[in-house]
Structure formats: structure tokens, C-alpha cells
Amino acid sequence: MKPVRLFSTDLDGTVVGNNDATARFRDFWQSLPNETRPLLVFNSGRLLDDQLELMEAVPLPKPDYIIGGVGTMLSCRDQPSLRQAYTNSLGQGFDTEKIISLMSDIPGISIQPERYQHGLKSSWYLHDADDQAIADIEQRLNEAGIEARIVYSSGRDLDVLPRAADKGAAIRWLCDHLELGLDEAVVAGDTGNDRAMFELPQVRGIVVSNALDELKSFATSKHNMFTALEAEADGVISGLKHWISSAIEPRV
Incomplete structure (x- = not known):
């Protein structure tokens, strides 16, 4: 070791x-x-x-x-x-405004306060989401041309990040x-x-x-x-x- x-x-x-x-x-x-x-x-x-x-x-x-x-x-x-x-x-093409427009109508989701956001991180609240719900969001973003990774934790916090x-x-x-x-x-x-x-x-x-x-x-x-x-x-x-x-x- x-x-x-x-x-x-x-x-x-x-x-x-x-x-x-x-x-x-x-x-x-x-x-x-x-x-x-x-x-x-x-x-x-x-x-x-x-x-x-x-x-x-x-x-x-x-x-x-x-x-x-x-x-x-x-x-x-x-x-x-x-x-x-x-x-x-981390590459280019991560568009937080486009992410907001794509995600705002997802049932039960709400955007986190501005102090948690920056140009390479779009953060949301979504309570008790299952794996399929997270996969569906990731697919929605990818189909719109956003190469994103979703990190979901604490049964509430959803972060959209560049895939890298x-x-x-x-x-x-x-x-x-x-x-x-x-x-x-x-x-x-x-x-x-x-x-x-x-x-x-x-x-x-x-x-x-x-x-x-x-x-x-x-x-x-x-x-x-x-x-x-x-x-x-x-x-x-x-x-x-x-x-x-x-x-x-x-x-x-």
C-alpha cells in the first residue's frame, strides 16, 4: 500500500x-x-x-x-x-439559460437560490426523485444538445454539470x-x-x-x-x- x-x-x-x-x-x-x-x-x-x-x-x-x-x-x-x-x-457549450428553459416545467422541480449557481453549475431542488426520473432529465438535456451530467444527492439536491x-x-x-x-x-x-x-x-x-x-x-x-x-x-x-x-x- x-x-x-x-x-x-x-x-x-x-x-x-x-x-x-x-x-x-x-x-x-x-x-x-x-x-x-x-x-x-x-x-x-x-x-x-x-x-x-x-x-x-x-x-x-x-x-x-x-x-x-x-x-x-x-x-x-x-x-x-x-x-x-x-x-x-471541462469543455464548452454548457448553457445555463438553456438548461433553465428546458427544466423549469418539470413537475416538482424548483431552482435553487442564485448564490448556489454559476456558469458551469445549474442547481435545483427535486424531492425524492427515483433513478428513472433523473435519467429522463438527463435525456431531455442531451436531446437538446447539452452534454450534461446530473448529480443527485440527499433526496433533494439536483446539480446539472458539464459531462466532464x-x-x-x-x-x-x-x-x-x-x-x-x-x-x-x-x-x-x-x-x-x-x-x-x-x-x-x-x-x-x-x-x-x-x-x-x-x-x-x-x-x-x-x-x-x-x-x-x-x-x-x-x-x-x-x-x-x-x-x-x-x-x-x-x-x-
């Missing part, structure tokens, strides 16, 4: 939710030696500015990279050109950029929109005890997953101890 060189975690419900536990995660993370501490990636449905505001409000450690908008945004303070390079990798984008695709792109193997990465999450991270081949995972069945039922069937007994950030700490206590190596 290779040393862990990158850790990608969801925020809400994973390392955020209980400030005392979040502080324990921060302290644990900062206790790792600088020369061997893995790269830290926040990988959230929140947009980038929203994540930056959250980091001012809760006791999180500083990340090396931020992935936002369910894998549609990627940023690094020390590499400002990275954001545009990643955006370019999701949380897992962003991690794959970043690992390629950093010349890291996916078998050198650990991911953590709690809902269905984290599933794409866990689907990456050879990646190791941490499923917190409060995770929804939409993630648990998939992730726990894989051999390289750690299911924590603790919730949120405390579960993440347990998972990290499991995966990295035996061997970590200096980052490049």
Missing part, C-alpha cells in the same frame, strides 16, 4: 458540522509533520467564495487546493493559473496535474454527491458514521473503504489514522 500524498474531503457533514470536532480535525492535521503531511483538498458543493467564507467562520486547517461547485471549480492560492486551466478542461465534471473527475485531473497516482489519495464524504470520489479506481475512502445510505451502500461494498464509528470530523480523524499512520512520505 502506497503512502498517502493527497487527502480530499467534503466539508458539510464530513469535517464541518460540529465545531469542536472540526477543531480536533484541525489540530490532528496540523500535528502531522510538515515534510510528510499529505496535500489537503477541500472538495465541496459550495462555490469557492462560499468555502472561503466558511473557513473564516469555523476552525478548519488551510487547504492546499479547493474544489467547488461539485467539481466544476478548482483553485490554488499559489497557482492562480490553475483555475482557468481546469475550467478549460464531478468531484471525482476534479480529483483525477488534479492528481494528473501533480503527477500523483490515485492509489496515493484518500477521500472522505457523507452524501451521494461525494460518490464520484469513491468511484475512482484504487482510491482509499473514509465514510463517516453519519453518511447517508446513498453513499454507504456503495462505498462499504468496496474493499478499500474505512467506515468510521464516529460522525463528521471525528470519523475523518479515525479514518486518517487508519490510512496514514503506518506510512506517509514527503510531498514533492
Whole structure:
């Protein structure tokens, strides 16, 4: 088993939710030696500015990279050109106005507030949709010439993304950029929109005890997953101890 060189975690419900536990995660993370501490990636449905505001409000450690908008945004303070390079990798032709016109008449659907939207992410509420309903929406978009991916989670949140984008695709792109193997990465999450991270081949995972069945039922069937007994950030700490206590190596 290779040393862990990158850790990608969801925020809400994973390392955020209980400030005392979040502080324990921060302290644990900062206790790792600088020369061997893995790269830290926040990988959230929140947009980038929203994540930056959250980091001012809760006791999180500083990340090396931020992935936002369910894998549609990627940023690094020390590499400002990275954001545009990643955006370019997602292709062109994603038209949010056209998506709105195509989806507004779907029964039971409502668009999320503007603060959750951006040019590569169209977000909606649709309660208790089944797999067929999601497939029908995706087909409607594809037939209209929009190459889209739908990520549905929490029995409510529906995100329309470019086909090349999701949380897992962003991690794959970043690992390629950093010349890291996916078998050198650990991911953590709690809902269905984290599933794409866990689907990456050879990646190791941490499923917190409060995770929804939409993630648990998939992730726990894989051999390289750690299911924590603790919730949120405390579960993440347990998972990290499991995966990295035996061997970590200096980052490049």
C-alpha cells in the first residue's frame, strides 16, 4: 500500500458540522509533520467564495487546493493559473439559460437560490426523485444538445454539470496535474454527491458514521473503504489514522 500524498474531503457533514470536532480535525492535521503531511483538498458543493467564507467562520486547517461547485471549480492560492486551466478542461457549450428553459416545467422541480449557481453549475431542488426520473432529465438535456451530467444527492439536491465534471473527475485531473497516482489519495464524504470520489479506481475512502445510505451502500461494498464509528470530523480523524499512520512520505 502506497503512502498517502493527497487527502480530499467534503466539508458539510464530513469535517464541518460540529465545531469542536472540526477543531480536533484541525489540530490532528496540523500535528502531522510538515515534510510528510499529505496535500489537503477541500472538495465541496459550495462555490469557492462560499468555502472561503466558511473557513473564516469555523476552525478548519488551510487547504492546499479547493474544489467547488461539485467539481466544476478548482483553485490554488499559489497557482492562480490553475483555475482557468481546469475550467478549460471541462469543455464548452454548457448553457445555463438553456438548461433553465428546458427544466423549469418539470413537475416538482424548483431552482435553487442564485448564490448556489454559476456558469458551469445549474442547481435545483427535486424531492425524492427515483433513478428513472433523473435519467429522463438527463435525456431531455442531451436531446437538446447539452452534454450534461446530473448529480443527485440527499433526496433533494439536483446539480446539472458539464459531462466532464464531478468531484471525482476534479480529483483525477488534479492528481494528473501533480503527477500523483490515485492509489496515493484518500477521500472522505457523507452524501451521494461525494460518490464520484469513491468511484475512482484504487482510491482509499473514509465514510463517516453519519453518511447517508446513498453513499454507504456503495462505498462499504468496496474493499478499500474505512467506515468510521464516529460522525463528521471525528470519523475523518479515525479514518486518517487508519490510512496514514503506518506510512506517509514527503510531498514533492
